[in-house]
Amino acid sequence: MEASNTTNISLNQTGCATTDTVAETIIKTVAQCALLLASLVGNALVILVIYRVKSMRTTVNYFLMNMAVSDLIIPAVVLPRDILETSSGSVAWRLNGGLGVATCKFVYFLSDITPSVSVLSLVFMTCDRFCAVAFPFKASLIPSAVRRSLIAITWLVSMAFFAPYFYSFELVPGENGDVFCRLTWGDRIHIIFITVICLTFIVIPFALLASIYTAILVILYRNRGTGEEMERERKRREKVNKTVMKLALAIVLLFALCWGPYNGVIFTIAFVWQNKIPRTCSFSTIWFIARYLAYSTSALNPLVLFALNENYRNGLKRVLGIRRSAGNDETTSRYLRRKDKRKPSDLRMVTSASLLKSCDASKTATDSL
16 A cells, blocks of 8 residues: 555665656656546546436446545545655655645555545445346345445445544654655554554455456356347347456556555565665666556556446446437437237236346346446
């Protein structure tokens, strides 16, 4: 996690005698500003689409909106701090006194609960997908009250784990009268803390995600070709399940790939280098890239949703007041005309009440995105 600054990393610790050139500073600052803008706009649009379009208010989408809310912390709190540090070339804390201490504690607290909220949301979202695939006869798998409780749990658990920040982060005096926001607990406590965070929000959740997705794939494979449903309905369910799986897997893999290098650096510093920053000028570049890649998930998640899911694209068009093309309207009209001209014999094909219930329930479950 961003237990980042739990390592008290400062470029001054690298022993590098030089700082970024003017060109490097400009490039880094522009890149961070672009990320801030993309993350802010993208997540705001995701929240707006789910809030404004009633058909998008499903369990999976509520978990995705929860991730979007947590991701907004990055452009609102994290990136402004990073932009200030990059442009000034100093990690000194700008505020002193009581306000400085309060912001020091609060900023790093918010920074670290963001990825943990996202991880827990991914786990709950994947569990919902498993229930939808494993129990297709049940239309409503997670009641709204339970859904609200699970969303609250993602925040409460994350806050509980990082609550020690309010005790341990303090302003530490430095040279030239500057102060720095630093953790004041010892190395041993820091190693224990990093270990607990690693197990709770990385090892256990991603092992669980891997197991659940494996089970989902097995269930989808075994359900292929069963004669219990009409062929058309079976193909429709299979197509929707693949679409949902593609979107969910893309978000999980994106999170793992973007946060992986960052956490790798953090764990290397904590467990291999014993909280000693290597004395090499290249470390500052590695550290910047790792942090930038991790924070980029807040901008890439909305792009994945709008790129891979047609419902999100249509919802965005509705929110922005963009009408569907005439070609799409004509296609819908032709489909409805063909549907009205079906022969009575076609309608008699579905005579089993249980089959009708199965079709309706599975449609509700699989169309939740």
